[in-house]
Amino acid sequence: MAIHLVRKIEAYTRLSAEERQALLALVANNVRRIPSRQEMIREGERPTHVQLLLDGWAFRHKTLVDGRRQIIAFFLPGDMCDLNITLLREMDHSITSLTSVSVAEISHGVIDALLLRYPRIMRALWWETLVNAAIQREWTVNLGQRTAFERIAHLLCEVFMRLRIVGRTNGQKCEFPVTQAELGEAVGLSTVHVNRTLQEMRAAGLITLNGKELTIIDLPQLQELAMFNPAYLHLDHEGREFDATPA
Amino acid sequence: MAIHLVRKIEAYTRLSAEERQALLALVANNVRRIPSRQEMIREGERPTHVQLLLDGWAFRHKTLVDGRRQIIAFFLPGDMCDLNITLLREMDHSITSLTSVSVAEISHGVIDALLLRYPRIMRALWWETLVNAAIQREWTVNLGQRTAFERIAHLLCEVFMRLRIVGRTNGQKCEFPVTQAELGEAVGLSTVHVNRTLQEMRAAGLITLNGKELTIIDLPQLQELAMFNPAYLHLDHEGREFDATPA
């Protein structure tokens, strides 16, 4: 589990043995499991610990005063959410597990000391933040400019691509533990309309989606229809070229 | 001008004299002015320099293959856009000036060396990234869940608040150099509908907006209607409490 964390960071910057050790030590002994659909952190809270997501699906969301809810981001296996709560005092959104997840809890002080001591690790985590921000920008475009069909198609492409990177796809198939209601909350559409749009996609021979399994039958076509350009995922992490020698 | 940069960073973390000097040296002699409505960086480019926005308004945007355009973020005076292009190889969006702006150009190598040498500065910039990401999340909610009226009201509240922090408001008034078409691109609405919604706001005695001047007549009411909660702007930067002694 903890090894995921190192792998993730090394996608951005190669680490020295010392740095790697420090990271692993951080996580050891502090992992716990949380069942699905459980709110892990709530908007408005001021957590004293960081929760590093090590495995499983989760999502960020915000709720308006009148109850309307927007899902803002999905965390997939291999992502590590939420270093940011170290730096920002108060949560501006909630995080809820979608599947059962495993989480490492680390106190703010410990993290902060680590980051100032190992700037290279800080830079890698900053990078992670920037990639997530790029994804958030694309979601803004998705909600602002695309039609219902395009929005859903785009989200499916994104999730599939992100899962493929971490080896969680099987041919054209992948897990997709999201209800239609949740999908609607992510793309700003009503459940009913999500349902009809999915049927349209099935009828067009583009996808299969039942239970928790998604099959993308014609990915190129789906990408085309969604105007999906994976550049925003920044899969070419420049940091892979940086080694661990001191600056 | 360059002093804005130091002030911005010190909103997050107090700097030592040495750190402050290093920052100022960075910007000196590399400032240029750019006229309004000029594309400064284009999606797909791989810039070799960072452009630090020192003064003026600008915006991020993305264009879909069929020409639909979404404005993703506004940069206001006192913001400093776009350290991030240091870390990400390829621009996933474009940046265009809205007013005439002044910009400092700094090479990637210089910045990277500075950040590894002064982790405290890196942390402050990361912080900035996180606040921007929080704003981006709120925009996602805005486009996904709010009505036309609420979206525009929310954006006006946000801009007004952000300007007020940096001392750019005058009572209920502030500059607002955004056309109705651009406003529409920011909130995902047609120009026509923006126009009608603004009229509705004027008729309700909430705002005045002509030329480039915005007056918010009844801010509390506008916030209420927009369901605007400023928590996401993270105005209480915890970093103010950190001093510059070594970690």
Add this chain to the structure above:
DNA sequence: CGAGCGATTGATCATAATCAAGCGATGTGG
């Protein structure tokens, strides 16, 4: 077996897009 959840269907309604045209201010070239 009943409860509850998620998916599905049908009918109606509403918000916002689109199309088309006109207005007023600003600026430019002859």
Add this chain to the structure above:
DNA sequence: CCACATCGCTTGATTATGATCAATCGCTCG
């Protein structure tokens, strides 16, 4: 200095996308 072009704003009429309301169905689970 006037004629004309352009840009941003405004208005009216029509259309369409997606929301809402209401009900049913199938499955799982206690």
